[in-house]
Amino acid sequence: MARVLLFGALRDLAGWREQIFEGVSDLDGLRSHIARLYPDLAEAISGPGVQFAVDKALVRGNVSLSAQTEIAFLPPMSGG
Amino acid sequence: MSVTVQTGVFDAGAALSAFTQALPDAGGVVSFTGIARMDNGKTQMLELEAYLGFTEPWIETLIEEARTRFSLSGVRVIHRVGSILPGEAIVFVATAAAHRRQAFEGADFLMDHLKSRAPFWKKEHGPDGARWIEPRQADYQDLTRWTRDQTPK
Numbered sequence: 001m002a003r004v005l006l007f008g009a010l011r012d013l014a015g016w017r018e019q020i021f022e023g024v025s026d027l028d029g030l031r032s033h034i035a036r037l038y039p040d041l042a043e044a045i046s047g048p049g050v051q052f053a054v055d056k057a058l059v060r061g062n063v064s065l066s067a068q069t070e071i072a073f074l075p076p077m078s079g080g
Numbered sequence: 081m082s083v084t085v086q087t088g089v090f091d092a093g094a095a096l097s098a099f100t101q102a103l104p105d106a107g108g109v110v111s112f113t114g115i116a117r118m119d120n121g122k123t124q125m126l127e128l129e130a131y132l133g134f135t136e137p138w139i140e141t142l143i144e145e146a147r148t149r150f151s152l153s154g155v156r157v158i159h160r161v162g163s164i165l166p167g168e169a170i171v172f173v174a175t176a177a178a179h180r181r182q183a184f185e186g187a188d189f190l191m192d193h194l195k196s197r198a199p200f201w202k203k204e205h206g207p208d209g210a211r212w213i214e215p216r217q218a219d220y221q222d223l224t225r226w227t228r229d230q231t232p233k
Contacts, residue, residue, distance in 0.1 A: 007129055008201030009212045056134045072131055078202040079195045079215050080114070080128065080159050080171050 002030055002065050005072040006041075010050070014041045027052065028062045030071065049076035082155075083139045085130050087162035092172045099156045099174045106153055106176035110183040112191055118166035119206075126164040127203040127210075135159075135199045142193050150186035152177050157190065161200070192222045 002021045011017050024030040035042035044050070052059050053072040065071065092113040100109050116126050143155045154176035164170055171194060175186035196219040203212050 005131070007131060008203075011129075012212075053131070053134060056131075056137075072134070074131065074199065075201065075212075076214060077197060077199050078213050079198050079219060080200045080202070 001067055001069075003068070003070045004030070004034075005070065007072065008075040008078070010041065010044055010073050010075050013044055014038055024065060026062055026064045027054070027059070027071070030065065044075075045073050050074065083136050083143060083157040083159070085132065085136055085139075085159050085161055087160070089168055090158055090160070090172065092169050095156065095158055095172050096174055099154065099176070103154045103176045106183075107178040108180040108183045109154075109174060109176045110180070110187045111172065111174040112187050113169050114171040114191070116164045116166050116168050116170055122206045123166060123204050124207065125166075125205040126170070127205060128161045128164060128170070129201040129203075130159070130161045131199055138199050139194070142190065142198075146175070146186045146190050150175070150177060150182040150189065152182065152186045155186070155190070157194070159194070159198075159200070189226055192219075192226065195219050196223050 002024050004019050004021055006014055006017055021030060021033055024033055031042065031045070034045070051074045053074060054063055054065065055070050096111045103109070117123060139157055139159070143157060146152060147155055152175050156172070156174040158172040160170050173187050173190045173194070175183045175190070177183040177186065196215045201212065203210050
C-alpha cells in the first residue's frame with residue numbers, strides 16, 4: 001500500500017491531493033499504475049524538476065515500497 | 081535555533097522581541113520580514129503550500145549551515161503557509177552573533193536560500209485567475225553570491 005501525496009501544480013492537474021494505491025511494491029510499479037489511471041499526471045511527474053520523496057526523504061531511481069509508505073511527488077520548488 | 085511553519089498570522093515585532101530577550105549575550109541581532117505585496121492589485125492573495133515534516137527539516141539543515149558558517153549564536157525562522165493577504169508577513173528571519181557582519185550575512189544567506197530553494201509551492205491569486213509561481217532568475221542569481229554552496233538539495 002502506498003499513500004501518494006501531490007503538491008503544487010501536480011495537485012491541481014490531478015484534482016486530488018492524496019490517494020492510497022494498493023498492490024504496488026516499488027516506485028516504478030506505482031508509476032505504471034498511475035500511468036494507467038492518470039496519464040496526464042504520469043506525464044507531469046516524468047517532467048523536468050519533479051522530485052520524489054519516500055517517507056519524507058528524497059530518492060532517485062526505483063526504490064521498493066514497504067507497507068504504509070508515503071510517497072510525495074514534488075514539482076519544482078518555488079521558495080517562500 | 082528554531083523554525084516554525086504555520087498557517088496563522090504572526091507579529092514580526094513580537095517575534096523579534098522574544099528572540100532578542102532570549103539571547104542577552106548577543107553582540108548584534110538582525111531581522112528580516114518578508115511581506116506579501118499587492119503588486120498594483122495584481123495579487124489579491126498568495127497561497128503557499130509546504131510539505132510538513134519535510135519542509136521544516138530542510139530549513140533546520142539550512143539553519144545549521146548558516147550557524148556554523150557565520151558563527152551565529154541564535155537563529156529564528158517563521159514561515160507562513162496557507163492563504164496570505166497583501167500586507168501580511170510571509171517570512172521572518174532573525175540572526176544573532178557576536179559581531180554585526182556575521183548577523184547581517186547570516187540573515188542574507190538564509191533569505192537567499194529560503195526564497196529560491198526551500199520546499200514551498202506558491203500560487204498567486206489575482207483578478208485574472210490563479211497561477212503557480214516559480215523562482216525568478218534574480219532569485220537564483222542571488223544564490224551564486226554564496227559560492228561555497230552546501231545547502232540541502
